[in-house]
Amino acid sequence: METKKGYENYDKVHVAIDCVIFGYYERQLQVLLIQRDFEPVVGEWSLIGGILSEDEDLDAASQRILKYNTGLDNVFMEHVHVFGKVHRDPLARVVSVMYYALINPIDYNHKLIPRMGAKWFPINNIPKLIFDHEEMLKMAFDTLKKKITRMPIGFELLPPKFTMPELIQLYEAILQKSLDKRNLSKKIFSLKILRKHNEKQFNTSKKGAFLYSFDKRKYEALTKKGFLFEI
Amino acid sequence: METKKGYENYDKVHVAIDCVIFGYYERQLQVLLIQRDFEPVVGEWSLIGGILSEDEDLDAASQRILKYNTGLDNVFMEHVHVFGKVHRDPLARVVSVMYYALINPIDYNHKLIPRMGAKWFPINNIPKLIFDHEEMLKMAFDTLKKKITRMPIGFELLPPKFTMPELIQLYEAILQKSLDKRNLSKKIFSLKILRKHNEKQFNTSKKGAFLYSFDKRKYEALTKKGFLFEI
DNA sequence: TCAAAAGTGTTATCGCTACACCCATGC
DNA sequence: GCATGGGTGTAGCGATAACACTTTTGA
Numbered sequence: 001m002e003t004k005k006g007y008e009n010y011d012k013v014h015v016a017i018d019c020v021i022f023g024y025y026e027r028q029l030q031v032l033l034i035q036r037d038f039e040p041v042v043g044e045w046s047l048i049g050g051i052l053s054e055d056e057d058l059d060a061a062s063q064r065i066l067k068y069n070t071g072l073d074n075v076f077m078e079h080v081h082v083f084g085k086v087h088r089d090p091l092a093r094v095v096s097v098m099y100y101a102l103i104n105p106i107d108y109n110h111k112l113i114p115r116m117g118a119k120w121f122p123i124n125n126i127p128k129l130i131f132d133h134e135e136m137l138k139m140a141f142d143t144l145k146k147k148i149t150r151m152p153i154g155f156e157l158l159p160p161k162f163t164m165p166e167l168i169q170l171y172e173a174i175l176q177k178s179l180d181k182r183n184l185s186k187k188i189f190s191l192k193i194l195r196k197h198n199e200k201q202f203n204t205s206k207k208g209a210f211l212y213s214f215d216k217r218k219y220e221a222l223t224k225k226g227f228l229f230e231i
Numbered sequence: 232m233e234t235k236k237g238y239e240n241y242d243k244v245h246v247a248i249d250c251v252i253f254g255y256y257e258r259q260l261q262v263l264l265i266q267r268d269f270e271p272v273v274g275e276w277s278l279i280g281g282i283l284s285e286d287e288d289l290d291a292a293s294q295r296i297l298k299y300n301t302g303l304d305n306v307f308m309e310h311v312h313v314f315g316k317v318h319r320d321p322l323a324r325v326v327s328v329m330y331y332a333l334i335n336p337i338d339y340n341h342k343l344i345p346r347m348g349a350k351w352f353p354i355n356n357i358p359k360l361i362f363d364h365e366e367m368l369k370m371a372f373d374t375l376k377k378k379i380t381r382m383p384i385g386f387e388l389l390p391p392k393f394t395m396p397e398l399i400q401l402y403e404a405i406l407q408k409s410l411d412k413r414n415l416s417k418k419i420f421s422l423k424i425l426r427k428h429n430e431k432q433f434n435t436s437k438k439g440a441f442l443y444s445f446d447k448r449k450y451e452a453l454t455k456k457g458f459l460f461e462i
Numbered sequence: 463t464c465a466a467a468a469g470t471g472t473t474a475t476c477g478c479t480a481c482a483c484c485c486a487t488g489c
Numbered sequence: 490g491c492a493t494g495g496g497t498g499t500a501g502c503g504a505t506a507a508c509a510c511t512t513t514t515g516a
Contacts, residue, residue, distance in 0.1 A: 007282065007323045010284075012243035013243055013244070013285055014243055015246065015315075051242070052244065054243075056317065058314075058315020058316070079313060081310060082328050084246075084283070084288060084292075085289070086285075091238060092238045093285050093286075095246050095283070095328075097315070163468090164469085165467075165468070180507075181468090182470070182507095182508085183507085185470090186471095202514095204467070205468060206467075207512070208467095208514085209467080209468060210468090210469090230505090395495085395496085396495070411480075412496085413480095413496085414478075414479065416496085417498095418478095433487090433488095436486090436487080436488095436493065436495060437486070438485070438494065439495080440495060440496090441496090
């Protein structure tokens, strides 16, 4: 800390939290965005964000901001990067801590209260964003893609019960390429983190597809061992 | 940003940069630490750190802090995580942005000016550290281990010319296990990012080992393609 | 009976791992 | 000539990727 007694002579800055909130519905990966209602960029779209309070843990702030904007808590959320250019926000010096979050549609259909014009946009049709938010989104999306090829975090984006074709379609939506359903389902099954139910879903086919749910305990046992796979 | 005009009503906090600086000498991975000279933890060891100025880019601050403490610039440095618990520093509210840096011994032997009792510690013999710095170090070390199994960043820790046995020994020091020299050298050679020199180094053997240097251009071409390998 | 999606196994290839001997040199 | 570390090739195995047909059922 160089050669000072305490921090009185050092600057303070605003610390923002910006969240790239991913959701999955209509067979597309979507991102929740909000329309700014204050200067200098009224009406433009931005990531969901907020400012850290002095008496608030950083992780608590990210949960608070997510809850305020979506009504959800206990959401999968992970820090990705920090953005700290001096003039990245023209209003003030703001260092932004960027997270991404994964939300599943059942939860948000029931509980989500979109505030201040929050709206879902498909990942391939994102409007112009303020500041460096496009860079943030790109980085978060890259992180999600990289991560999902190594760990089965996709479940966070699906409802509690889902079918194998849905899971595969989700992976295709995220990785933006088609995947071999035999190989992928084999790989997922081999992890033994799914519980098969004796129900079928008939939304998309006459034959119907079996429903599965995600066994969080087995999953956590795996990740503790540092288990990885690759698509 | 919730529903405010500007940021006047929001808190500001100190933003610190803390660097886990890795070096490699005496066949061991080492970490540069510093002895605090101010309250409340005078005499205890800490990571190299400093406070962000209001008119300074975050990345510039990390470079400044590294240069101030080691005399080096143009160093490989990467953000890992942010630590933001309210009371992590008992003196003040400080959000800390943690980086790790890789330094090679030729550079620091020539230029390093250890300040304020900065000292290298072998990774397996780290003293008690202040605040959450042990957690930071653990996370940085884990990140380094994970990263080096996928990308050949090890060169950053070696002098410009190095031998294959040195490179292998470095990997063993980082991953803390012995590796098959045939398989590892094969893998490195297959990347074609090394230039072989017509000189040998006789430090450690009578036969002598060929010197190589790292072809940064070819390496960057690879990483742009997102190339990965695994040890 | 046809259309549309679900479900399921096998084979070939590739990459990784494991493993041991000769080489060059200084002493 | 011997001790020391440097340098190199191969074979077996496991994992991945490629690939197509049968099942179910509603219309």
